[in-house]
Structure formats: C-alpha cells, structure tokens
Amino acid sequence: MKDNYMAGSAKNRKTMMTLRIIGAVMVTLVMFFPVYWLLISALKTQSEMRMAVPTFWPETFAWQNFAEAFRVIPYARFFSNTLLMAVGTIILQLNVALMAAYAFAKGQFWGRDALFLLVLAALIVPEQVIFVPVYVMMSKLDWLDTFWALIVPHGASAYAIFLLRQAFKSINNDVLEAARVDGAGRFSILYKLLFRMAMPTIVTMGVLIFISSWNSYFWPLIMTNDNDMRVLTVGIAMLRDSIAGNEAMFFNVIMASSVMAIIPIVLVFTVMQKHIVAAMANSTFK
Template sequence: MVSALKKSRAGVKPLKVLKTVLRWAFNIVIALIFFIPFYWMVITSLKTLGQTLATPPTFWVSDPQWQNYPEVFTKVDVWGELKNSLIVTAGTLVCQCITVIPAAYAFARYEFKGSKILFGITLATMMIPSQLIFLPVYLMFSSWGMINTYWSLILPSASSAFAIFMLRQTFKQVSEELLEAARLDKAGEFKIIWKIMLPLARPTVVTLAMLTFISVWNDYFWPLVMTTKETVRTLPVGIASLQMTESGINYNIMMAGNVILVIPVLIVFFFAQKQIIKAFTYTGVK
C-alpha cells in the first residue's frame, strides 16, 4: 500500500510540473503578443526612414535617431493638442459620472413601469456602431453651431451603455437590508449612492474610468468628424496628420508621434493599477 501511494505521488508531481510549465508558456505567449507591437513601435521611432523600409527588417537600432521626437513637435502642435485631449477626456469622465451612476442605481434598485424595456433599449445601443450614426449626430451639432467646440467631442460619449450595465450588475449585489438600514438613519438616495454604493463598487468604478480614459484618449473618428480647426483638434488626429506628406509617409516620425501619444495612457495605467489592487482588496459589506 505504501509503495502504491509513493507511485501515485510520483505520478502527480510530474503532472503538476507540466501544468505549471504550460501555464507559464501560455502567459509568456500572451505577453509577447502585446509586447512585440509596442517594442516594434518604439524601435521604429528611433530609425531612419531608410532603416524603416529596409528588407529584411532590423529588430535593433545601433544608432538611435533621437531627433525624430523633436521633429514631431515641429510638425504638430503637440502641447496644444495634448491640452485638447485632456479637456475632452476629463469632460467625458465627468459627464459619464453624472449620467451613468444614477442610471445604473435606478436600474439596479428600482422596479418601475417599463424599466426592463428601457434597460433593454439601453443595452441595444451597444450594438450600434458610431459610424452608422455619425451623420445625424454631425447634422445635429452643426444645426446647434457646436462644430469645432469641445462639446461636440464630449457629448457623444457623455454616457455609456456598457458602463451602465457593468455598474448596475455591481449595485444589484449590494444587500437590500443595508440600504434599508441607511434609510432608517434618514439617509437620502444620493447619500446612499455616495456613502454606500460607490465605495462597495470601487473596483468597477475604477476599471470603467480607466477604460473610458483609454477609449476617449485614443479616439480618432469623432475628433476627425467634428473638428476642422486645429484649435480644438485632439492629439490622435494631429499624430495621424504626420502621414500626409508630399514625400510619402515618414514611418519613423509617425511612430515617434505614436510613442508620445501612448505615454499618458501608460502613466495613467501605472498609477491606476495600484488603485485597482487597493479597490479589490477593499473589505466592505457584501
């Protein structure tokens, strides 16, 4: 019996090692899928145009062309467009807080006539691509005289069906007894949202804020449609204009612009990552 047990343990150990190796191999492959495009963008930004177009391509740069980055600033108003992108992104986040949180709370905690139909319509809007509705939206903003304004870039993303859905699902997990106790203490609905619901939904809120930031910051389509003046042009549109040259596309300069564009996203992700960890380790009433 003892020998059989030893054989069983001997068989389990190699299987456990194999699972660990396969798990690490899978994680490495996934990491490389995300890392290689970023690495290629960075090294291309440090090449000459000739090196960029060389065949076969080189995977390392022996003489980095750091002057590609200052050249981006000479061809594009990076600081002005960076300011515009920050204003649009911050404005969108504020608007979504105002619209998404009360809507998610209402759908989660109240049963009113037509609530399920209204929630279904809200979810259905996620299946409508922005390219399908851009013309009526453009005509609407044009009739209001809001083309080439920050509002034309903020209001189309002022709410999010996906965010409402995710936050509603989180709010539904909060105990009704906890809310009733708060109401007995004469807490109003807004106080309940601020003091109870949002702290308990912190992981979802932080994650949605990150996703919204990345989506709005990288948005190219709406700023391209809604702006014709450089005064309100956002950074993605400005970086894309680098490819419109008489001598052809300077891929190295364009990649340098893309590196500049992605730096704020990396900074926000670096700091928000710690907040997400804190949010998920937060211990509250379930």
C-alpha cells in the same frame, strides 16, 4: 506498480507545466513584439529606417525624433485637446451612469427591467450607425468644432450603466434604509454613500472611459475641421499626411509621436489595474 504510476503522473504534470510556460512565453512575445517595434522605431534615425534589412535594436538613439513631432504639428495643442475631451467625457458619462444605475438597481417603477434590457441593447449598436443623425444634430446646434460635439454625444454609456448597476445591486438595501432614516436624500445616498461603496467599479469605468476617449479617432475626425480642435489620433494622421510621399523616410517621427500618445494610457492602466480586476469580478449579471 503504484510507485511507477505516481512517478509517471508527476512527470506528465511537469511536462504539461513546461509546455504551458513555453506557450505563455510565446504568446507574450507575439503580443509584445508590435509594442517593442514601435519603441525601437521611434528611436531610430532616418537612415537606419531606410535600410533594406531592418535592425532589431537602434544603432544610434535618435531622441530628436520626439522634438521633431512637436515641430511638424502642434503636438502640445492636440495633447491638451485630447486631455480635455477625455476628462469632460469621464465627468459627464460617470454622472449619467451613476444616476441611471441607481434607478435601475434600487428604484421601484413599472417597466424597470424592460427598460434596462433596452439600455443593454444599445451595446450592439455601432457608433458608425448613428453618427449621421448625431452629426446633423450637432450641426443644427452649431456645436461642430467645439468640445460640446466631442463630449456630449458620449455622455451616456450602456456598459457603464450595466457595471454600476451590478455594483449597486450587491449593496444591501438595509444600508440605504438606514441612510434614509438619518434624513439623507436620493442624491446624498448616491454621491455620499453608494459612490464610496462602489469606488472600485467607478475607478474602473473612469479608466475605461479615459482609454476609449484617448484612442477615439472616428468621432473627432468627423466633428472637427479646425486644426485648433484636433486631437492626438487625428493629429498623428495629419503628421503622416504632412510628409506624404516620404512616409518611409519619416516613419521614425510618426512612431515617436505614437509613443508619446500611448504613455498616458499605459500609466493610467498600470496604476488602476487592481481596481479593474475587482470591478470585473463583481460584474456578473444579477
């Protein structure tokens, strides 16, 4: 009787494991299919894209689609603008977050926790709500069509402050006291000690800021009118508009430009994913 029960239990576990694997494979296929379709569409010819019955593998690999994207729009210029915006945002946002998180985690001042909750409240405010006053401010400062307008409004991030605060709070205060005894000032403690000890979280925030800046469309669209200041997301939309009425015919070129746009994100995330997992594991509210 007991042997039959054990055999039935083992069989049930094996069945459940099989069902889980099948479910995981199905979910993976559903999630990956848009990316797969993007890749194969970028390599199809115009004639193949216009076929009534779509093909799931290119009949001929049209590598010239990538060169065509550079011909239709100033792709290199848009790429460099996006890179400068992303790097500038990372530098500014990380430095602001480091100093704010240090104050909230290790500082002792009246209303500290209440102010931190106020910072967290900014997480629920969407970007579209505040863009009008910020746009007016950028206009009065004569910063429109400049990198200042693309970078400065994103100089502070409530999420970055939260993650870094959690990382700093996990560091023992005795370490900071020992540094003060050795004569280290606040900035020395922050950039020479805490910076290194919270490196996984800092790297993670750098990756997340990079991805957010690289994918940003709404903000660069309203802050720039000069084509020399456009970024990739807006540039790809311009590519679509430049062939208005022929989207179906030139959809392969649009897809090719999109593939080139996502390559930096994929590379950065792949290289830094272990730091992201480590930082998220330490981000519980304390």
